[in-house]
Every structure is written in C-alpha cells, then in structure tokens.
Amino acid sequence: MKKYFIFFLLSFLIVESVSAQSPEVITIKKYGTENAGNIIKEFSEFLYLPNVAADPVGQQKNADFIMNMMTKRGIQKVQLLRANTVGVPPAVYGEVNVPGATKTLIFYAHYDGQPVNPAQWAKGLEPFQPKLFTDAINKGGTNIPFPADGSYKSEWRIYARGASDDKAGINAIINAYDAIIKSGLAPNYNLKFFFEGEEEAGSPHLHEILEKHQSLLQSDLWIICDGPIHQSGKKQIIFGVRGDVNLELTVYASKRPLHSGHYGNWAPNPAMMLAKLLSSMKDDTGRVTIKGFYDDVTPLSLLEKKSLDEVPSVDEQMKKELGISAVEMKGVTLSEAINQPTLNINGMQSGNVGKMASNQIPTYATAVLDLRLVLGNDWKRQQQKVINHIKAEGYYVSETEPTDEEREKYAKIIKVVSNSDGVNAQRTSMDLPIIQKVIAAVKTTTQNQIVLQPTMGGTLPLFLFEKYLKAKTVTIPIANHDNNQHAENENIRIGNLFEGIVMMASIMMFK
C-alpha cells in the first residue's frame, strides 16, 4: 500500500498526464519514474560533451557515447554511418528486429547543437556543464543539486546546450526502447535508430549518408524527434515543413558617395529605390503582390483543414509575449499564415545610421529576402517570380555588380543573388494508415488534445529522406516551448523529457 502511494506520488511529479488510457503507457510511466535517477545521470554525462558540428573530435566523443548507450541496451548492428566526405561527424545507427513485426519505424534525432557564446549565458551557467533548476530561470527558478534519491519534479529544468535540441530526443528514443524491454513489453515494429551530427550546420552531408546507406535505412516511416511542443503546452504532431530560399537584392546608384546637399534629390537614392521596390511586393493587408506568388500551392486536404481548424489559437498569447498589437497579414491566424508561402525581409542596409550616419547619398542599398515555401512551390520557380516582379518594376537584373556600360544603359540596376540552393517543402499525408497509427499511439499518452499541424513554419531538410530513400516522415517534438533552442540558456523541462520517453515508447508499441 505504501509502495503504491509512493509510486503515484512520483508519477505525478514527473509526468504530465496521470490518467493515460492504456496499461502499456502506465507501465512506461512507472518505469520512467522509478529510473529517473539513472536516466538523468546518463543524460547529464551526455550533456557534458561539447557538441558543435564544426568540432569533429568533440563530435566523435558524442557518437561514441551514443553507441555505448545503444550497445548497453542490446540494440543491434550499432555502427557509425559515414559520409563520402572525409572528416565530417558520422550518423550513429542501430536497429532491433522484432519477431513477427512487418513494418519498420526509424527514429531520428541529432546530437549536434548550435554554436555557443558562453558570455551570453546567465550567470553561473556554462553551456557544457548541465545544471538543475527548480523552474525556468526567468520564472524565478533556482539552482539545486541533482537529487541523490532520483526523485525529480516535472517543472524542474536542466540547463545546457543540447538539453532540448536535440540530445533530449536521443535520450527519449533510446530510453523508450529500454523501458519497453525492461518492463517486459515488446515493440510492435522493427526499430531503427539514426542520430545525425550535423543538423544545426544545415545537414550538409546528410544526403551522402542517406544515399550511401540506402538499403540499411529502408523503413515505413521516419519519426523525427526534434523541436518544441505547441505554444499552448499541448503535444503536437507535425506532418511537414516549409521550404526556404533566400535572395539578396542590391540596388545601385552613384559610383561614389555623394554630398546630400550638393546632389540630394537630383542623384538617385538607392535606399529610396529599394524602399519603393520592397514596398511594391506587398499590399497594405500584408499579401504578397508578386504575380502568381500564391499559385502552385497544393491545397490542404479536408483532414488537414480540419486539423488546422482545431489547432489551439496562440495568437493573442504570442502578440502579448512579442509586444505587438497587430499582425502583418490582416485577418490571418498564425496557423493559417504558416500554411502559405511567405516573403520576408531578413535584413536591409544602406549607408549608415546612428553615430556613423553622415549627410550622404549612399552608393547602394541591400536587402535579404527569405521566401518560405509550401507544398507545390518549387524554390527556383518561386525565386523567378520575385525576379520577374523586379523586372516588371523597371529594373535591369544582373548577378554581378554593374559595369560602366550597364550603368550608362539602364536607369534602374539591381544585383539579385542567392547564397545557396533552396529547399522545397515536404508534407506527409495524414490519411496514411501508418500515420493514423502514430496519431492514435500519441493519443494514448494524454487526455488532452493532440495538435495536428499539416506543416511547421520552419524548414528542415526532410525532402532529403523523400529524395534519397523515398521515405515518409513525421515530426514529433518533445521539448518545452520555452526551451531557448539555438540561443543562450537552452533547457529541457524534466516533465517534457519523461513525456518524450512515454510518447516514443507508445509509438513503438502501438498495434
């Protein structure tokens, strides 16, 4: 009786949803609670390993650590998958063949983290010295030692680079399998594990690894465990990502900076020219006015539309948090906005402002545009629409700085370049039977709504899985929304880590 009482108390402390629906989920939660001390001890050791993608020696230590985690738990064929390019961090692979299983799930997370600037972290924090706090630091959390008795509370947080993005994913996936086995349960799928080491660097060699190990990496579905849960605090499953491509525009005027008194309003001003050009790309309701910009979009299916309608609104919460009282695209919710292609100004510069400002007419003005793409868009075609618009505004478009001849010939001259290839959007249909099973599995972990997002606003190179493996993907994030990923003071909420184990295990087991 007393033992039962303790179990329920601990359970309440580190998992969110006490009234889960399936006995399997209850069992996994119990395992998590009882083994929290060891799970976090190992996680903490993992977080001590610096994991910047540009440091191959550090990355090798992380890869070795993960291999050891898997081997200890009886995962088979544990190995490093290397790219053809020499000296880049390998992916770590392992697999489990389950008797009687007919389908294979492959679980993805990444072990590299964003570069760190220790000076930006809060006092007392070091990116690679994980510390436990009683809450988020900006909510008054204080540093406490890791408890010797292994009893953790769900609102506690571990601060370290990679704590949420994405070593938490690796921890949750491997421990989910461990929890299933140690609890005497069994997966319902063959399982594969794939942990990348270059995601934060833009996955520059992922295509090499996928192409080289095509047959090893065959599966029925990739489960991408990365990113935060919904801003409402609800779990979410994301079925796609937007694509992305950049354009840098540089408008040229006089060859040398001019005295604004002697030549102002006679000589062309590149900042004003650029302002007019950018201004012509959107109307006053925030819609892009470039011809055909919203064409090509593959419409959402009925199921996707329904899911989108059910996404909890965080618009007012986010407006308050961001200190804004109006949105750019009038009458469009955040959920709707991320299902459309966008045109966004990332940066804009001409002459100087502030203390360096001088009474001059600058020689050029530059803007960087970021075009997010949805399913149906092609990054080259979308870029070309922008270029066609610029031409229709009377510009001579070139990819290089203008020559004297061009300057003499054309009144309006612009250089348009793209610093890298674009990435198309990817979206997996919610209707697929295996996807329906995943949704059902996640539903067994909570009584709350599961947010089903047709796409996330951001971009991941998920098209690579489609391109090189003809694979389907679905993204299931576990980190808390306020995890500070990519920035200083990155953290994972204990409750989210353990709910992550429960979610991954429920997917592995679901029949």
Place this chain on the structure above:
Amino acid sequence: MKKYFIFFLLSFLIVESVSAQSPEVITIKKYGTENAGNIIKEFSEFLYLPNVAADPVGQQKNADFIMNMMTKRGIQKVQLLRANTVGVPPAVYGEVNVPGATKTLIFYAHYDGQPVNPAQWAKGLEPFQPKLFTDAINKGGTNIPFPADGSYKSEWRIYARGASDDKAGINAIINAYDAIIKSGLAPNYNLKFFFEGEEEAGSPHLHEILEKHQSLLQSDLWIICDGPIHQSGKKQIIFGVRGDVNLELTVYASKRPLHSGHYGNWAPNPAMMLAKLLSSMKDDTGRVTIKGFYDDVTPLSLLEKKSLDEVPSVDEQMKKELGISAVEMKGVTLSEAINQPTLNINGMQSGNVGKMASNQIPTYATAVLDLRLVLGNDWKRQQQKVINHIKAEGYYVSETEPTDEEREKYAKIIKVVSNSDGVNAQRTSMDLPIIQKVIAAVKTTTQNQIVLQPTMGGTLPLFLFEKYLKAKTVTIPIANHDNNQHAENENIRIGNLFEGIVMMASIMMFK
C-alpha cells in the same frame, strides 16, 4: 625684351585668363607669377601643420602661423578672437584701414581641416607632408620636387589636407592684400580678416565669437572664400546656402528577433513597414508627397532666375562621372534641384545583410533622413511636416522606445528623434549695390562667364553672420572642382591658387 617674354610665359603658366580686362588685374597676375616661389614655400610650411579641429594644440600652431603671416605684411590689430568656451580653437583676426574708404569688406576662410585617415591616402602621400604633382594623380600626375626657381605650372597640384579646404583661401586672401601693396596699388575698402578654426567640426563656437566681438566684426559684406569653383571649370559666386536638419526614424515590431519560418508574414516586419513609410514620402517622379513640403519657399527673384538659367549645365557630365543614367527628380536639372527643399535617405538599417544575415524578422528598422532647406523654410516647421505625414500614415510617434503599454495600444509605433538642431537657409540678394560691385570685380579677372548661383546645395552656418552681426555674406570659392575636399588625397591646383589671389585682390581694389 627677353624679360618680357619670360614674364608672359610664366604668366601663361600659372594663371588661367591671360586677357584680363583691367590693368590692376594684370599687375596682380604679374606679382603672383614673379613671387610664386615664396608664396608656395610659405603655403607648404602652413600645410605641414596638422589642423584637425579637435586638436587645440595643433590648432594654436596654425593660428600662430596665420598671425605671423599677417603681421609680416603689415596687417594691423592682429589678434586671436576667443569663444567664451575655454579650450576651443580661436579665430584669427586682422584689419587694414584704408584712407578714404567708406565701406568695409571682411574676408573669411577657415584653417581647420577634416579629420584624416592616412591609410586611405594614395601611396607615398601623407596628409601633412605636402607634395607637388604634375597633374591630378588619377589623371597620371607624378610627384616632382618643388622647383627651386619658383616657376610653377597651372596644372600642377599640391596634395595635403587643407590644401584646398581651406588653407588655400587663407593663402589667397592674405597674398591678395600683399600683392596689392607690393605692386604699389591700393584697396578701395577697409579690409578685415577672419579665419575660423572649427568650420569642419560644424562651427560649434562661432556664434560665441561673433556675439562677443560684434563691434570689431562690423562690415558691409562678408566674403566667404571656401569650396570649389563650378564643375564646368568656370568661376562662380554663390549667394546663399541651403539649411539642413536630420531626422532619425525607428519603426518597432516584435520585442525579440523571430524565426522567419515560424512567424514570418504573421508578425509585423519592421523593414517592410519602414520601406512602405519611406516609399510613401515620394512619388515616382521623385517629388516629395508630404503635405505642404514645398510651401514656405521664398521664390527666386527675376535676377536669380535669370542667373540660374545661365548656370552651365553639368548634368550630363555628372551623370557620366557618377555612373548613373537617370536622375531622381524627373525633368529637373541639378541647378533647379538645389533650389528646392529635399528629403534624402542618408542611411537605412534593419537586421543584417551579407554574411551576418539570418532567417529572422528583425525587431526594428531605422532610417536617417536629411532635409535640406531653402529660403523661407523653417527647420522646425519642415521637420513637423514629416512627422505629420508619419502620423497620417497611422503611426504612433514617440521620442523614446515604446513601453509595453504603448506596444499593446498601438499597431504602428515609431520613434522620431533629431540628433541636433537644424540650420536655416540663407540667401543674399544679388541686387545689392555692394554685391553688384563684387560681381563686377570678379568679372575683371576673366573673359569667361562667371556662374552666379542663388544658393549652393550644401549647408554652411552663414545664418550666424546674419543673426549675430546682421551681416550680408557672399561665397567666392577658388578651389578646383576635383579637389577631394573632406576625403583622402585632398589637393589644390596651382592655377586655382593663383587665380584665387587675383580674384580676392580684384574685389579688394574694385571701385
């Protein structure tokens, strides 16, 4: 006979206009040619003295040098005029009372120069080590020693900071008086000399000096010897300056930088907001669309209009030089443009471009505007027109960063500040009898047209002379158009220096 031949040869070498109209002018030219060696030797010593306004010790040496130049030539009451503020460079004063003279001319030039960045100067050049070249460096001029026999050619150039802007002015004014006296001629006016030491720093203490020494500085006309002659190569007289005032605009959006994928085109983009705002300030023909922007302008007199019509067109020459094939204000010549108030973007910045660019929505966007003013404009009223326009575009205008309350209340928030007080325009009527005499005097020095400009495009604090002394001013530049003033490789063309002496002397003597 041989002597005559040499005289004409030398005369041809260092002065532009051999067929001057008056015997006095011929005499002064002869003096210049015969004394070129000594004049340039002294000028060169002067150029060795560093003359940055922020260096009071260096400036004192310059002031002492000028006092010595004047004393040697018998100029009287030579003294330093100090501001009330301690530690700022003094003005250098001197005067000559001419028997029978009823009117007084006061000649102005400044001895301070723009700050220097020696690294930007051409190889072999040091800002404060004057060197002689056979032509402009960018036209293939080569360095030669200063000739021992004092025979200079008009196309030669001296390179040094201050060579043209504005130690050439001081040199021309003092040597003009010297040439008159040494040639046995006489001035027709009482003469005063006023050489400022802080012009390039924006004359921050000039008003103190003028106010403190009001009675000493009384005159009938200030002759401002500063700046370059007309781009056509013709001499010019300038009767006014434009005023100027700046405004810095900062549009605010989200409090923290946002991921452009997750929030782009939902959250407001400050760069796009600023682009639209700036764009609303001008139409496609380059006219300012701000309500009442061109009101208040005092129309040009008939004489001023006629003079303006006669200004040689340099538009095509400048377009070629600047590498532009169209102007901002369609159908308006450069001469016309500088007789109108302007709105110019000096600088614009939001987020980052180039290597620092990231896929973000910036938190703010800033632009610096420069408003040039013509006679009739008041800088405060002109600023207010811009602010009224911004309000009419739906902005909440503040002078500080927005508070959370303001962010919640207003959809469009902008900070509008001005870093310093403005300066109004100034213009002296061409009809005044004393002005007519000055024009006639300059005409005696050349058969070419004298360009009469109602105003220059730039701004000088000439309104101070009007305000504190109720004085009239007229600007008579002597430097070559391509003198690189304010920049690296500043230079004076020898011909322009000696023509400057001739012009100043002709004004002093004209009856």
